[in-house]
Amino acid sequence: xxxxxxxxxxEDKNTIFLIGNTAKIECNNFYFTxxxxxxxxxxxxxxxYKESIAKKIAKKIDGLVDYIFVDAEKKIxxxxxLSGEPGNxxxxxxxxxxxxxxxxxxxxxxxxxxxxxxxSEYYLKEIVGIGGKKVAIxxxxxxxxxxxxxxxERGANVFLYRRNKVKLDLIVTYINSIKxxxxxxxxxxxxxxxxxxxxxxxxxxxxxxxxxxxxNIISSNLxxxxxxxxxxxxxxxxxxxxxxIAHSKNIEVYRLGVESALEGMIVSLIxxxxxxxxxxxxxxFHKVRVVSGGLLAYDNEIIxxxxxxxxxxYGVGNGVGDFERHPNSQAVNKIKSLEEIxxxxxxxxxx
Numbered sequence: 001x002x003x004x005x006x007x008x009x010x011e012d013k014n015t016i017f018l019i020g021n022t023a024k025i026e027c028n029n030f031y032f033t034x035x036x037x038x039x040x041x042x043x044x045x046x047x048x049y050k051e052s053i054a055k056k057i058a059k060k061i062d063g064l065v066d067y068i069f070v071d072a073e074k075k076i077x078x079x080x081x082l083s084g085e086p087g088n089x090x091x092x093x094x095x096x097x098x099x100x101x102x103x104x105x106x107x108x109x110x111x112x113x114x115x116x117x118x119x120s121e122y123y124l125k126e127i128v129g130i131g132g133k134k135v136a137i138x139x140x141x142x143x144x145x146x147x148x149x150x151x152x153e154r155g156a157n158v159f160l161y162r163r164n165k166v167k168l169d170l171i172v173t174y175i176n177s178i179k180x181x182x183x184x185x186x187x188x189x190x191x192x193x194x195x196x197x198x199x200x201x202x203x204x205x206x207x208x209x210x211x212x213x214x215x216n217i218i219s220s221n222l223x224x225x226x227x228x229x230x231x232x233x234x235x236x237x238x239x240x241x242x243x244x245i246a247h248s249k250n251i252e253v254y255r256l257g258v259e260s261a262l263e264g265m266i267v268s269l270i271x272x273x274x275x276x277x278x279x280x281x282x283x284x285f286h287k288v289r290v291v292s293g294g295l296l297a298y299d300n301e302i303i304x305x306x307x308x309x310x311x312x313x314y315g316v317g318n319g320v321g322d323f324e325r326h327p328n329s330q331a332v333n334k335i336k337s338l339e340e341i342x343x344x345x346x347x348x349x350x351x
Contacts, residue, residue: 004035004042005064011042015065016266017100018045019054020107021073021089023208029053038263045069054089055096063099067270070094072104103269112147114261115233118254119151119202122229131155131185136196138162138213139206139234145171147206147233149178152185159188159196193217202229205237215241222249231256279306288338296321300331302338311346313338 008015033045070093140162148158175187190196232238233256280293292307297317304310315323316331
């Protein structure tokens with residue numbers, strides 16, 4: 001903690017502390033995540049298994065860092081809950097944070113975005129990206145099923161496997177029913193890990209540390225093809241023997257990195273917080289009705305970047321959530337009047 005505070009002061013950067021939770025219980029009550037030094041901020045964090053630990057940590061760091069981010073997903077069991085209700089570290093942290101700015105995030109969605117971004121970059125030089133490729137996802141839970149939808153939308157045929165066949169069939173039906181009608185790719189339910197992974201271009205392990213991609217799967221695939229991608233997003237989804245066989249055939253196994261996705265998520269959420277808390281609203285600026293920050297504009301209301309002190313005019317609202325494509329003369333005159341006022345204000349600031 002002292003480290004990120006000192007770096008933040010020295011380099012004049014925002015300090016962020018993440019409090020996450022996970023369903024993958026380990027012997028310790030918590031573990032710290034690496035300190036990450038980005039261009040705009042310093043980030044550290046902790047992953048906890050109990051509400052009580054989350055609350056204690058939040059109380060201790062409140063006011064020492066600029067922002068506290070707390071995982072809003074409910075992954076802690078009832079037995080580790082302070083209230084006896086389903087585990088909720090978001091509530092526990094909100095009860096004690098008073099000085100730092102508190103923002104919630106979804107860690108599972110961060111993982112999904114990281115995998116999606118990685119695959120996009122990995123196949124960037126291929127004309128169709130991952131379009132037409134066979135992807136096997138072993139572990140069709142929260143992360144696996146959401147990732148499957150994203151990859152189907154990118155044009156990959158995704159073969160999913162989980163032990164509960166009823167839930168697996170529901171997930172596959174859901175994905176295929178909500179994807180775009182123009183998306184040819186589909187999701188498929190597999191009866192076994194071997195079937196899902198057979199001749200796959202990409203093997204993804206998405207379990208909570210259970211080694212489901214084993215040496216038999218790797219060996220079976222190697223008999224069909226000599227090159228494929230293996231990704232472990234469950235921290236232990238690929239067995240040690242499978243990794244050894246893959247490496248012996250010059251096939252790299254990737255462990256998901258969230259560096260870029262984490263930075264993007266933090267920047268986006270801080271920006272959303274600033275916009276909502278400082279620039280979301282409507283008012284009258286020099287007798288002109290203005291609105292900003294995502295509020296639905298009234299008919300002929302002028303949409304700007306900041307209703308308190310507009311610098312940019314985006315257009316005229318049509319009253320139903322869009323811009324007026326052909327504003328009337330009265331609206332045009334309002335825009336011209338507002339532009340003159342903004343320009344005069346800018347000229348004063350210049351001098």
